[in-house]
Amino acid sequence: MQRRWYTAGAIIAGLAMVATACTGGTGGGGGTTKGEIIVASDQPTSGGDASDGIPAQNGIQFAVEQAGSIKGFKLTFKGWDDTVNGNHDPQKGAQNIQEMIADAKILGMVGPNNSNVARAMIPIANRASFVMISAANTNECLTQTFPYCEADTGTTPAKLRPNGVNNYFRIAAADTFQGPAAADYAVDTLKATKVAVWSDNETFGKGVADKFSTELQKKGGTVVVRQDFDTKTTNDWKPFLTDAKNKGAQAIYAGATSGTKICIPRAQMKGILDVPYMVPDGGVNAQCIKDAAESAANMYGTVAAADANQNPDAKATIDAFKARFTKKEDVGSYTFPAYDCAKILIDAIGRAIDANGGNLPSREQVRKAVSETKNFKGTTGTYTFDPNGDPTSPTMAIFQTKGSPLDWVFVKQFGVGG
Amino acid sequence: MVGSLKQARVAFVEAPIGRLVNLLVILAVLYVIFILATKILAQGPSYFLQILTYGVANGAIYALVALGYTMVYGIIELINFAHGDLFTLGGFISLFLLPIFGADASKAGTAGIILPLIAVFLVTMLICGAINVSIERVAYRPLRRAPRLAPLITAVGMSFVLEGLMFLWKGPFNLPYPNLLPTTGIAIGGATIGLKDIFVIALAAILMVVLALFVSRSTLGKAMRATAQDQDATELMGIDINRTIAATFFIGAVLAGAGGTIFGLYYNTLVFDLGFSAGLFAFTAAVFGGIGNIQGAALGGLLIGLITAMWDGYMESTWTQVIIFAILILVLVFRPTGLLGMRVPEK
Numbered sequence: 001m002q003r004r005w006y007t008a009g010a011i012i013a014g015l016a017m018v019a020t021a022c023t024g025g026t027g028g029g030g031g032t033t034k035g036e037i038i039v040a041s042d043q044p045t046s047g048g049d050a051s052d053g054i055p056a057q058n059g060i061q062f063a064v065e066q067a068g069s070i071k072g073f074k075l076t077f078k079g080w081d082d083t084v085n086g087n088h089d090p091q092k093g094a095q096n097i098q099e100m101i102a103d104a105k106i107l108g109m110v111g112p113n114n115s116n117v118a119r120a121m122i123p124i125a126n127r128a129s130f131v132m133i134s135a136a137n138t139n140e141c142l143t144q145t146f147p148y149c150e151a152d153t154g155t156t157p158a159k160l161r162p163n164g165v166n167n168y169f170r171i172a173a174a175d176t177f178q179g180p181a182a183a184d185y186a187v188d189t190l191k192a193t194k195v196a197v198w199s200d201n202e203t204f205g206k207g208v209a210d211k212f213s214t215e216l217q218k219k220g221g222t223v224v225v226r227q228d229f230d231t232k233t234t235n236d237w238k239p240f241l242t243d244a245k246n247k248g249a250q251a252i253y254a255g256a257t258s259g260t261k262i263c264i265p266r267a268q269m270k271g272i273l274d275v276p277y278m279v280p281d282g283g284v285n286a287q288c289i290k291d292a293a294e295s296a297a298n299m300y301g302t303v304a305a306a307d308a309n310q311n312p313d314a315k316a317t318i319d320a321f322k323a324r325f326t327k328k329e330d331v332g333s334y335t336f337p338a339y340d341c342a343k344i345l346i347d348a349i350g351r352a353i354d355a356n357g358g359n360l361p362s363r364e365q366v367r368k369a370v371s372e373t374k375n376f377k378g379t380t381g382t383y384t385f386d387p388n389g390d391p392t393s394p395t396m397a398i399f400q401t402k403g404s405p406l407d408w409v410f411v412k413q414f415g416v417g418g
Numbered sequence: 419m420v421g422s423l424k425q426a427r428v429a430f431v432e433a434p435i436g437r438l439v440n441l442l443v444i445l446a447v448l449y450v451i452f453i454l455a456t457k458i459l460a461q462g463p464s465y466f467l468q469i470l471t472y473g474v475a476n477g478a479i480y481a482l483v484a485l486g487y488t489m490v491y492g493i494i495e496l497i498n499f500a501h502g503d504l505f506t507l508g509g510f511i512s513l514f515l516l517p518i519f520g521a522d523a524s525k526a527g528t529a530g531i532i533l534p535l536i537a538v539f540l541v542t543m544l545i546c547g548a549i550n551v552s553i554e555r556v557a558y559r560p561l562r563r564a565p566r567l568a569p570l571i572t573a574v575g576m577s578f579v580l581e582g583l584m585f586l587w588k589g590p591f592n593l594p595y596p597n598l599l600p601t602t603g604i605a606i607g608g609a610t611i612g613l614k615d616i617f618v619i620a621l622a623a624i625l626m627v628v629l630a631l632f633v634s635r636s637t638l639g640k641a642m643r644a645t646a647q648d649q650d651a652t653e654l655m656g657i658d659i660n661r662t663i664a665a666t667f668f669i670g671a672v673l674a675g676a677g678g679t680i681f682g683l684y685y686n687t688l689v690f691d692l693g694f695s696a697g698l699f700a701f702t703a704a705v706f707g708g709i710g711n712i713q714g715a716a717l718g719g720l721l722i723g724l725i726t727a728m729w730d731g732y733m734e735s736t737w738t739q740v741i742i743f744a745i746l747i748l749v750l751v752f753r754p755t756g757l758l759g760m761r762v763p764e765k
Contacts, residue, residue, distance in 0.1 A: 046590055047590045048590055048591060048592065048689075050590065050591070051591070083590070085691060086585075086590040086689070086690065086691055201736060227730070227734065227735045227736075228734070228735060228736045229730075229735050229736075229738075230735075230736070230738070230739055232694075232695055233695040233698075233699070233738075233739060234730075234735070234738075235476070235681075235685055235696075236472060236476050236685070236726070236727065236730070237730075238472045239469050239472055239473075239727050239728075239730040239731030240730055240731070240735070242465065242468050242469065242472075242731065243461075243465075243731055246461065246465055258592075261592065264592065264685075264687055267686055267687065268685075270597075270601065271601050271603070271610070271612065287591060287592065290591075290592070290594050291592050291594070291687065293594055293597065293686060294597060
């Protein structure tokens with residue numbers, strides 16, 4: 001209920017900002033006389049994934065508000081929602097990016113949240129040399145070429161970039177790290193070698209569940225049950241859970257997101273089996289704790305980005321954010337990664353303006369500036385992009401549900417790859 | 419020997435392609451049954467009993483929703499697409515009523531919960547009934563003599579209206595529904611039959627038996643059956659057709675309201691667009707059993723629940739929906755009127 005009012009508030013605030021932007025652009029005070037540059041975002045801000053999308057959008061909006069202007073240009077924020085019928089939607093994402101490209105003031109965007117949405121957006125943006133930076137996309141086939149990419153996702157990084165030049169960047173660690181990190185944690189820390197695995201059969205969910213399974217087997221563990229559900233029509237996970245119990249599962253791994261009911265099966269475990277429940281980043285949010293109801297304790301989650309709270313230098317930014325967005329559910333595990341993405345984009349726009357002799361840069365100049373990002377100090381880490389658009393030293397963090405009231409609590413983080 | 423081989427070859431080559439397809443289908447079905455049977459034997463009887471319980475409980479809920487589809491179709495040949503959403507609305511209304519009638523978590527699983535729950539059930543069922551009667555009055559009655567497609571489209575429209583209203587009311591998120599039923603169960607042969615499962619199955623069974631008795635014994639039930647057979651003749655007999663049809667919508671919605679409440683109490687979660695998939699399966703259940711046939715809808719719902727649970731429990735759940743509809747196709751090929759036969763108005 002509160003969240004809905006908040007969403008309405010965000011929309012009204014967004015509209016108000018657009019309105020002020022329209023009037024402000026012509027007047028322009030102080031150092032904002034050269035015109036307006038818009039930073040766009042695409043997140044699922046109204047559907048089942050809104051518990052991830054709204055906190056991320058807040059981070060982007062906050063970064064733009066904080067900057068205010070860049071080298072004489074007024075900076076404004078404009079957010080798009082990629083939700084249709086309560087769930088993130090690739091076609092809606094494609095439509096959104098076309099709208100962004102149609103607006104000449106928009107020089108780049110931060111997002112999207114979901115890998116399948118990214119897959120629909122990247123080729124369209126690529127033809128327009130329009131730069132995208134995502135904080136949360138983790139599907140490895142978006143940036144890296146593996147033999148299975150074509151079969152699993154129907155596309156390859158090269159096909160996603162028809163003009164041959166990379167326009168897509170991300171700071172999240174790819175799923176090649178996320179699933180295995182969870183499997184390592186299961187075996188090494190939770191001492192669970194027999195694990196039952198389910199997925200929502202989507203690009204992200206199935207991918208992360210498969211990689212979890214592979215690493216688990218590599219470490220000598222066994223996947224005792226494996227199921228892929230159509231979560232739109234599935235209400236009952238009890239047969240799966242009973243099967244898991246009978247086969248001696250010591251933990252359950254769920255490859256899904258809040259929009260695909262990731263933590264509903266957790267609630268149904270009550271009375272069947274009481275073992276740790278592990279989720280990828282799509283479940284590390286407040287909605288998951290709500291959905292898990294009485295069984296919300298003893299859950300573990302991976303996040304493909306560092307926790308800004310662990311960085312003492314980020315404290316001032318976090319405090320300022322919390323003064324601007326006051327509700328508990330305004331901030332999530334991807335708020336500050338998204339904030340950092342927006343900062344990287346703004347920084348690149350600044351360098352592009354310089355490169356263009358102080359004039360409004362082209363989208364290609366901005367894209368180039370983003371690709372040249374070197375050792376950018378953000379709240380969640382120091383970022384440099386490799387030629388694929390991946391961060392050169394991604395971080396993986398582990399969270400666990402703890403305390404009263406239950407919440408996701410940071411356990412540890414570590415660098416992966418690089 | 420050579421002759422019979424030659425004959426067989428000729429028969430094979432000359433066989434109508436349809437017979438070959440039939441043979442392949444039968445082989446595929448036998449193969450699937452064989453695999454399922456091996457898995458059932460391998461997993462042991464207590465596991466089977468457990469999965470069976472889940473399947474019956476799940477099927478009982480589908481059956482309650484399917485009854486509403488089948489009754490409305492039986493009387494005015496309308497697929498009431500809004501029915502699945504009315505089921506969800508029942509869940510939403512009961513969620514809203516729970517605290518009002520004092521059914522809170524502190525009483526969960528105790529005797530103190532019984533009276534408030536009964537009150538919640540009754541009021542939810544009445545409200546749902548009233549809503550469905552209004553929908554019929556506004557969206558279907560004016561179109562009763564219109565071409566078939568017109569009320570079908572208004573039904574799709576009502577479905578979106580209801581979903582939209584629930585979206586506005588509670589937002590897009592999964593809603594937690596309090597766990598008020600006892601969480602204990604009875605151990606039978608290694609399986610645990612939860613009191614929750616028993617509650618769902620018993621309540622659904624009672625509602626369906628009451629409905630069946632009502633339709634077969636009461637005057638209004640007789641009027642409904644008469645209207646289903648021949649509206650004009652029924653009207654000539656002095657029966658108020660509008661009232662009878664409204665009563666059908668009312669009863670269907672009462673069952674959907676109860677179904678929504680049972681769903682919430684059983685799964686402890688609701689979401690605004692639940693009705694789309696629940697409605698689709700319930701409608702399938704109605705066709706499965708023979709549309710217009712009350713016993714058929716109950717049987718169809720039960721079967722869909724069982725198939726889902728068995729497939730999820732023993733096989734790959736990726737294929738659950740495929741299997742349900744494959745079985746539906748098979749049933750309809752051999753029995754085009756559904757398992758227990760259609761009962762629809764005569765032309």
